[in-house]
Amino acid sequence: MVNKTHTAVIAAHADGRVLSETWDLVAFALQLNGGRPENIEILVLGDNIDRLAEEIAGKSGIDVRAIFCTGLTGYSSEVYLSVLARELEKQADLAYVCAPHNSQGMDYAPALAARFGAACISGVNGIFLEEGTFFFQKDIYGGKIKANMVSHTATTVLTIQSGVFKLDPERQASPGGVVRTDARFAIDRTRFLGVRKGGGDCAGIAEARVVVAAGRGIGELENMEIIHRLAELFPKSAVAGTRIVCDQGWLPYNRQVGVTGMTVAPDLYVACGISGASQHVMGMRGAGFVVAINTDRQAAMFNEADICIVEDITTFIPLLLEIYQQQYNDNAVPQAPGNDTSGG
Amino acid sequence: MKILVCAKFVPDTDHLIIKESEGGKAVIGDLSEYRMNRFDEFAVEEAVRIKEQSGGVIVDVLTVGPEPSKDVLRRAMGMGADNGIHLAVRGEQYLSPMVVAAGIADYAREKDYNLILTGAMSEDMMNGQVGPMVASFSGLPCATQVILLRLSSGRRNDQSEENPDASSDWVAVYVEREIEGGNREMLEIDLPAVIAVQTGINEPRYPSLSNLLRANKQEIETIALGGDNSVLKAPEDLVSTIVPPKMRAGRHVEGSAAEKAEQLLLILHDKALIK
Numbered sequence: 001m002v003n004k005t006h007t008a009v010i011a012a013h014a015d016g017r018v019l020s021e022t023w024d025l026v027a028f029a030l031q032l033n034g035g036r037p038e039n040i041e042i043l044v045l046g047d048n049i050d051r052l053a054e055e056i057a058g059k060s061g062i063d064v065r066a067i068f069c070t071g072l073t074g075y076s077s078e079v080y081l082s083v084l085a086r087e088l089e090k091q092a093d094l095a096y097v098c099a100p101h102n103s104q105g106m107d108y109a110p111a112l113a114a115r116f117g118a119a120c121i122s123g124v125n126g127i128f129l130e131e132g133t134f135f136f137q138k139d140i141y142g143g144k145i146k147a148n149m150v151s152h153t154a155t156t157v158l159t160i161q162s163g164v165f166k167l168d169p170e171r172q173a174s175p176g177g178v179v180r181t182d183a184r185f186a187i188d189r190t191r192f193l194g195v196r197k198g199g200g201d202c203a204g205i206a207e208a209r210v211v212v213a214a215g216r217g218i219g220e221l222e223n224m225e226i227i228h229r230l231a232e233l234f235p236k237s238a239v240a241g242t243r244i245v246c247d248q249g250w251l252p253y254n255r256q257v258g259v260t261g262m263t264v265a266p267d268l269y270v271a272c273g274i275s276g277a278s279q280h281v282m283g284m285r286g287a288g289f290v291v292a293i294n295t296d297r298q299a300a301m302f303n304e305a306d307i308c309i310v311e312d313i314t315t316f317i318p319l320l321l322e323i324y325q326q327q328y329n330d331n332a333v334p335q336a337p338g339n340d341t342s343g344g
Numbered sequence: 345m346k347i348l349v350c351a352k353f354v355p356d357t358d359h360l361i362i363k364e365s366e367g368g369k370a371v372i373g374d375l376s377e378y379r380m381n382r383f384d385e386f387a388v389e390e391a392v393r394i395k396e397q398s399g400g401v402i403v404d405v406l407t408v409g410p411e412p413s414k415d416v417l418r419r420a421m422g423m424g425a426d427n428g429i430h431l432a433v434r435g436e437q438y439l440s441p442m443v444v445a446a447g448i449a450d451y452a453r454e455k456d457y458n459l460i461l462t463g464a465m466s467e468d469m470m471n472g473q474v475g476p477m478v479a480s481f482s483g484l485p486c487a488t489q490v491i492l493l494r495l496s497s498g499r500r501n502d503q504s505e506e507n508p509d510a511s512s513d514w515v516a517v518y519v520e521r522e523i524e525g526g527n528r529e530m531l532e533i534d535l536p537a538v539i540a541v542q543t544g545i546n547e548p549r550y551p552s553l554s555n556l557l558r559a560n561k562q563e564i565e566t567i568a569l570g571g572d573n574s575v576l577k578a579p580e581d582l583v584s585t586i587v588p589p590k591m592r593a594g595r596h597v598e599g600s601a602a603e604k605a606e607q608l609l610l611i612l613h614d615k616a617l618i619k
């Protein structure tokens with residue numbers, strides 16, 4: 001195989017702000033390049049990107065190619081694909097394209113890989129080098145197992161899970177240079193009609209000190225009752241759930257924790273019948289103390305827990321409540337006002 | 345109007361047993377229980393709803409995999425899909441999303457599908473790649489993580505007089521795709537297009553008995569993946585699997601259920617999390 005060396009990082013930004021994913025990508029690209037900023041270039045696409053490009057070059061210490069797409073408001077798969085394909089084709093020694101594993105990167109990166117005939121490895125959350133070959137790690141089977149992947153193609157497209165690779169805040173780097181180019185593009189077949197804002201009301205979950213969260217393991221709507229009762233044991237508690245629980249209508253969507261829901265950091269997170277898929281876990285990693293209850297001893301959620309209990313939640317939680325009544329209820333105090341365990 | 349839905353047969357992760365061997369290498373035990381990828385249930389449901397809302401819609405469902413994968417086609421037909429197509433592969437080898445997508449795009453070529461639906465991701469491999477790759481190979485526009493889909497009729501109105509099918513008016517699809525922070529991007533995309541749907545877009549139904557009986561009698565079109573075309577070589581490989589590292593203490597509380605409950609209450613009490 002030709003020894004290609006160049007790494008392209010595709011910056012992620014929205015609403016005129018650099019998204020934190022961009023710094024994660026920089027950290028990853030540096031790791032891929034043995035810590036050296038040479039041979040890495042960060043591509044920024046958009047309309048008004050002067051300030052973004054300067055900020056990225058300044059903080060990362062890596063050269064930036066600012067690709068001005070006049071009139072491009074926000075993200076567009078059609079534009080990202082055509083412009084990136086054209087820009088990256090110019091790069092003869094392109095080894096890696098690093099994109100965020102978010103709503104943007106997951107949208108364009110696989111299509112870009114298909115266009116280049118390049119291997120695509122998505123949701124990368126680990127990397128190691130063995131005998132000159134890079135192994136890229138990703139979650140499979142809901143996070144229960146990690147796969148070590150290798151690429152066979154000269155160019156490889158990677159989407160990087162956010163929050164895993166972290167740019168050293170102490171890192172001293174002289175700012176990278178900024179090269180400006182204009183890209184012509186046509187939006188043919190996809191018309192952007194704007195963004196519908198959501199996610200305002202988070203049902204008090206963000207402020208809760210204890211979050212009791214239900215997963216599909218709860219089995220049916222009727223069993224949500226025991227989740228609410230469990231939450232009532234704790235002052236300043238709230239009930240939340242996984243996406244599947246919200247999809248089922250067992251909880252409203254403003255109680256969903258995860259990448260497409262809320263991020264919470266309570267003192268205590270009790271995960272009841274939750275498998276521990278990264279999309280969920282990323283919403284609760286900041287919790288102080290984590291208890292997981294699951295019938296499957298090998299559930300990924302146990303890797304994210306301080307205390308692991310292998311039990312059926314539908315029988316274990318009622319038993320726990322009963323024992324609490326017997327042993328603790330005497331010194332139970334009235335609940336603090338503003339307590340939210342009501343559910344929906 | 346013709347819709348192609350891609351559906352994958354996946355092992356049930358809850359029942360997947362990891363036999364850990366030395367050095368954290370994960371050896372996967374028997375994968376006895378398989379089912380339709382959950383994301384794809386939403387894709388099948390969406391197609392069937394379109395069919396029910398309008399005449400003249402045909403829903404084909406396609407799967408790539410070894411022989412038993414056919415079950416997923418029967419289930420989709422039980423939900424109301426018209427035809428099943430099985431792109432057969434041998435054994436349990438690693439199936440690259442690129443190879444799967446190329447096979448799907450090959451099959452779909454010259455079949456005039458107006459809409460190709462996939463799920464947002466397969467639960468076993470967690471890639472989220474096949475949809476956008478099919479679009480790329482087919483030269484079609486694509487949207488992923490779609491949580492709302494409405495077909496819109498429009499500019500080609502002149503055709504509707506000759507053709508009584510309401511569905512033949514459809515020239516575009518309005519979609520909302522989930523982005524971060526609970527927000528949604530609103531897009532209008534010209535047909536034909538590839539749409540990868542997110543869970544929650546609808547409520548998938550259970551297969552009906554009458555549909556299942558029909559599906560059991562119906563022939564399933566079976567074609568070897570890649571066919572006589574040069575088979576695309578997998579551009580990447582899954583070399584080995586490991587047990588994920590523990591991110592926290594991960595202390596297992598053991599004993600009878602009651603003992604576990606008592607211990608848990610004690611731990612929470614000691615940490616002043618309960619009174």
Ligand SMILES: Cc1cc2nc3c(=O)[nH]c(=O)nc-3n(C[C@H](O)[C@H](O)[C@H](O)COP(=O)(O)OP(=O)(O)OC[C@H]3O[C@@H](n4cnc5c(N)ncnc54)[C@H](O)[C@@H]3O)c2cc1C
Pocket residue numbers: 142214215216217218219241242243244245256257258259260261262272273274275276277278279280283293294295296299311312313314358464465472489
């Ligand atoms: C783009 C994208 C964004 C996503 N965003 C989110 C998000 O924001 N939030 C989110 O949560 N998910 C999100 N998901 C979905 C995510 O990948 C998982 O599918 C989801 O988190 C799984 O939910 P779950 O754990 O409830 O269900 P499952 O994965 O089905 O797990 C159920 C668990 O319950 C256990 N169980 C079963 N019965 C019992 C019982 N009686 N007692 C105890 N345990 C039992 C099982 O062993 C299993 O571990 C997203 C996916 C995609 C593709």
Ligand SMILES: Nc1ncnc2c1ncn2[C@@H]1O[C@H](COP(=O)(O)O)[C@@H](O)[C@H]1O
Pocket residue numbers: 350351352353381383384387406407408409439441444461462463464465466467469470471472473474475
């Ligand atoms: N083997 C397969 N057969 C049919 N469809 C598939 C297959 N693999 C993936 N898909 C489709 O592509 C979507 C995304 O899968 P993936 O890229 O594997 O995460 C799935 O939800 C399916 O709709």
